[in-house]
Amino acid sequence: DARVTQTPRHKVTEMGQEVTMRCQPILGHNTVFWYRQTMMQGLELLAYFRNRAPLDDSGMPKDRFSAEMPDATLATLKIQPSEPRDSAVYFCASGQWLAGRMGGELFFGEGSRLTVL
């Protein structure tokens, strides 16, 4: 059963520490998203990639966040240094989109719950 895999599921860290979250998208999917979910803001798009190329990272605080796809099976989201306001659930999602086609399904991982003390 193909699914998006995220690690770690839970992370508690102290302010100022580096945090790296990893995602294995579904094999064959060409688009990978990073979302952050909080009660106040809901699901916010941080960044997304198509065929491993970054398309939009305007939702990400550039000074501390970075997102990469070193290969087709791995996407990473890094926070350095982390701050208490970064506490949230971070979701990775993947999908297969073709130009001109509408309504592709997004498959979400189970999320990484981050707590920054």
Added chain:
Amino acid sequence: TQLLEQSPQFLSIQEGENLTVYCNSSSVFSSLQWYRQEPGEGPVLLVTVVTGGEVKKLKRLTFQFGDARKDSSLHITAAQPGDTGLYLCAGGYAGGTSYGKLTFGQGTILTVHP
């Protein structure tokens, strides 16, 4: 600024009642999707609508896309406790480099009491 406004934010009803959740925007979307999320899990797609005025039914759930493709609604008939969860609408774009990009509403937390 939230591009997609969902209402209500919270809904608490008794089993057997009907309900409607709304998703509104000032933007035109190429597609509108509805997802359902349970605690500790990621959202799961329920339906995609792509044509203005389109209506889709999924058992007791009815989804409608507005004629101008700026709004959508989800109607549940005879709600059951198993319908409890967070319902999210998401607007998608088909053109240019933004194709496939999904913007989510803040969600509606539905609780159905037995």
